[in-house]
Amino acid sequence: MRRFLISLLPALALMLAAGAAKADGGGTFRSAMRTGCIEMGTLHTTCGHRLDETVLQGLVHIKWTGDGVQPMLAESWKTPDGGKTYVFSLRHGVKWHDGAPFTAKDVVFSLNLYANPKVGSPWSQKLSAVTGYKAFQDGSATSLAGVKAVDDATVQIELDSAKPLWIELQLIAISIFPEHILGKVAPADIKGNAFWVNRVGTGPFIWKKYESDQYVEVDRNPDYFLGAPKLDRIIYQIYKDVPPIIAALETQEVDAMSYEGGGVPISELPRLQKLDYLTVLPKFSAGLPTYLQFNLENKRFADVRVRQAMLYAIDRKAIIETVKQSAGELLNTLFPQDWARAKDLEPYDYNPDKAKQLLTDAGWDASQPVDFIYYYSDQMNVDTVTAIQSYLAAVGVNIQPRLLDPAAINQIYADGSFQMGFFAQGMGLDPSLGSPLVVCGAKPLAMGYCNPKVDELFNKGLESNDRAARAASYQEASRILNQDLPKAWLWNEVRPLAFNNRIVGLAQHFKEQPLVIFNHPVYNEVEKWEVAK
Template identity: 35%
Template sequence: MLGKRRNSLTIAAAIGLAAAASAGIAAESTFIGAFDVGPAGNAQKFNPLTASAGFSFYNKYFSTLTLYDVGLQKVAGDLAQSWHYSADGKTLTIKLRQGVKWHDGKPLSARDVKFTLEMVQNPDMASVFASRLGAVADIKAADDATVVLALSAPDATLPDAFTNIMILPEHLLGKLAAKDLRSADWWKSPVGTGPYKWNKYLPDQYVELTANASFYRGKPKLDKLINRYFKDGSSAAIALQAGEIQYSYLTLDQVRENEKNQAYKVVAGSSHVLNYIGVNKNDPRFKDVRIREAILLAIDRKAIVKSLYGGGATLGNCVLTMPKYVPADINHYETNVAQARTLLAQAGWDKLSKGEPIELLTYYNDQLSKDVVAALQFMLAQVGINLKPRFVDAPSFGPLVDAGKFSMVFAGSGNGPDPSALAPLLASAYAPPKGVNRMRVNSPEIDQLFQAGQRESDEGQRTEIYKNLCRVTNAQLPWIPLWVANRFGGFANNTQGVIWTPAPGGGRYQDLPETWSLR
C-alpha cells in the first residue's frame, strides 16, 4: 500500500492541502509549518551564513542569487537576473534583478552582494560556505546592478554555491565586524528581500512572518507564515494529525501510522542524502581498504532496505548518487560473508582489533535508525566485527568527530545536484580543524578530481570527471556507502499551491511560497 501511495504523489507536485490552524491564529490566511523538524531543520539558529541546514525557512524571508528548480536539476536566477564567465573562466559577472527591495524599502544593490560574499569569506564569520568561495580573489560592485568576481582559477561550481548563500543588507550591517555579526541579536529581527517579512519571535514557540507586499514576484496570497517549534518530531506529527499545523517532516513509521486514517497527505521522494558508515582514517584498524571492503560485503543492504525501509531506499556504491554521475562499471558489492571473512583474515583484523568492540557513533535517534543500527550490529558480528552503538544528538556529534574522538560512525551526507558540494567533506585540505572532512580522507586522486570538476565548464566533460570520482571512491571506499532513503513531507488536506521536495539541508530550490494558499 505504501508503494502505491508513493507513486501517486510526486516529489514536487503542487498539492492541495490544509487544516484548521491552532487556537488564536487565523486559519484562512495563515500557514503553520514545523519547518525545523527533521534533518533539514535548524531550529532557533538564525544566522544562515553559519548554517548547514534550515534553508527551507530561511528562504521565506531572505533570498539567494540562484536557486534550483524543484527537481534539483537546473540552476536558475533568484536575485541574479543572469551571469556569465569570461573566456578564460577567471571572471564571473553577475547582473542583479531590477526592482527588488529590502523589507525596509531600500533597493537591493550590488554592494549588498559584495558585502555578503566578503562576510562568507571572513574567517571570523566561520561560514560553512567559505570553502565554496575559495577561488574568489576579488569582488567588485561595478554599478548598482552588476557584481564582478575575479577568480584565482576557473570555478564552474559557483552558481551551485550561491543557492545556499542568503544575501544580507549592507546598509544595515556594513559597520558590523564579522565576529560581532556572527551571533548578533539582529538575526532575531532581520531584514531580507524574501516573500515574507519577519514579524515576531517567541523563543521555543514560533517565528511569525507576514506577507511582503513589495515582493518582486507579487504579494503572497497568505497573510502569515508561521514556523512552530516542537520538542520532537512525534509532537509535530500529532499536531499535523490534529489539524493544528499544515506541514511537518515525517519518519517512515509516522507515514505508516497515517495509512490507518489518512489524516493528512504524504509526499515522498529521494532524500538525496547518502547514508554511509564512516571510519576514522587516522585509526590504524581501518587504513587497509580490505577491511572497509569486508565491512560493506558483510552487510546485507538489500535485506535492510526491503525489511526496514519498506523498499523506500536505493543502494549507493560510491559517494555520488545522482544517476548521471554513477557509471555502470563499478563494483556493486553484493553481500558475500565468506569473502568478507577472507579479506579480514588477509588484513590481520584479529591482531588489529584485539577482540575489542568498536563504538559506532550516530546522531540518528528515530526508531527506524535504531533498528538499522541493530541490523548492522548483527551482520558485522557474523564476521568478527563487534559494534557498540552510541546514540547522541546532532549538536554533540559534530564536536566529537571534529576532535577525532570516534572510530566509526553511521551518518548521512547531502548529495545534491552538483558533486562539488562534497569537496569540503572529502578533500584532504578540509580535514579538521580546517574544515568538515571529518573522516580524515586523504586521497590525491579524489583531490585532483574535485579540482578538475571545479575548473571544467563543459557539462559533458564535468560529468565524465565526476563519473571517475565515483569509480575512485567505489574502489577506495573513503566512506562505506549504504543507501539513499526516501524522505517524507506530511501536509494537511486543504492547502493549495504548496510545492515541496526533499533536499539536503532544505531550501536550495524554488518553492514559490508566495503562491501558497488555504481553501
C-alpha cells in the first residue's frame, strides 16, 4: 500500500498543480475508501453508495442535515391520496455522462432491477411496499406492477397502503441506472458487472479511471444539473484497513477518511486533535447497532438458547468501559433510537453460569470451532473481537476470528458458508432502516430469520408520520427482537471522524450532520466544495 501511495503522489501532485493554476476554483479532493466497495456494484455493497453521491444519483437524496430530502433526478412529486400513490416529475434536459438522455424508462428499469429476485440485492426490501413486490419475488410476476412511466418525464409509483414517509425513509436508498447500458445485462450477471468499474451516471462528477484496489478518479461534470462543481476532480484512494487511512490523514495524503469499517480509533484522537489542519469530531454519533450475526439456516445457531447463551456469556458493560473507553451505549434490541425501544426488555446481564446451562440444554457441541468473520480492522475493534473470543471460550464456544473485506464477506454470504460474525448496521435516521436485517426473505442480512409479526410491525411503522403512533409499532417489534435474538445485540456505536480543512465545505457539512448516514447517498452540496485559497 505504501509503495502504491509513493507511486501515486507524483501524479496527484501534478493534478493539484494543474488545479491550483486555475483562477476559478479547481483542485482535487482526496477521499479515503475501503477495499471491496467498488467492483460488486451499488446493488450489492454499502460503502459503494458514496459513489452514488458523485457519479450516480437517485430521484431524491437525504440532506446532510438529516431533516429532509433534496430533489435530484426528480424535480418534484405529489401524492393525491395521502402517500399511497406518488407521481414524480423528472428533471428535463438531464443526460447520462455518455450523452444519452435520462428518461422515465431509466427509473422504471432501476426500480425493477433492485426488486428483481435474480439480482439478489439486499436493498430490494426498500421497495417491499410497492404494489406487486411480493408477486415479483415469488415469481408470479416479472416486474413491479406498481411502477410505470406515464410519459418520458413522469413516473408513477403505487404502494400497497398509504405510507407518507416512504420517500424520506425508503426511496432515499435507491439509485437510478442507465437502462440503455444495464438493460442489456442479464439480471444474474449484474453483480460484479464491468459497468461498476466504468460507471455512467448523471451526477456532478464523471468516471475517469479505476485502478483495482488502488484508486478511482472522477472528474468535474460541466453540465451537472445543479451547477458545475468547483472542484476539478475527486480521487477515492482505496485502503485495506483503518491504520493506513489515519496515517494518510496525518501526512495530508487524503482529505477525508472513510466512515465505513471504523472511524478514528479512540487511542489516536489526542494526537489528531493537535493537528491544526484537521477538524476532528470525537463523539460523532453513528446510529450504529452492533451485534453478533448468526446464520440461522445453520442448525448450530437455529436454537434461540444458543444465541441467548452467547449474549449472557459476554460482559458487554466491561468491554464498553475498558476496551471501548466508554464509546458506546448498551443495546438489547435492534433500534438505536430511544423512542423506538420498549422499556421492559430483557437486559441480558453478564451471567456465564446461565450461558453454560443454556448451551448444555441446547446440546451445544463445544468441540466444533466456529468460523467468525469481522470487518473492522482498527485496534479497538480488534481488541473487542479478542475480548468476545475470550468470553465465549470461557463457556465452551470456540470462535476463530477472520478479518475479511466486503467483497469476501459477500462471497461467503452467497455460497452459504457464513457461520457467525461481528457486524453493525447504520440506521440512525429511523428505526425503519433496520428492516433489511430482520424482515422475512431479506437476503443476505436477515440470515434466515422470519417472524411475520415483525414484518407487520415494520410495515405499520411506515403508515403514519406521527411519532407516537409509530413508536407503538417499533416498541412492540423491539420486544420480539429482544426475545427472538436473530442477532445478539451488543451496543450502539459512536464513530469519531476527521477531515482536512484544505477542502472548504467538507468539515463544515459534517459538523452540521447529526450522525453518520450509512448506506445512503447523501446530498452534501459537493458541487460547491472547493480547495481553500
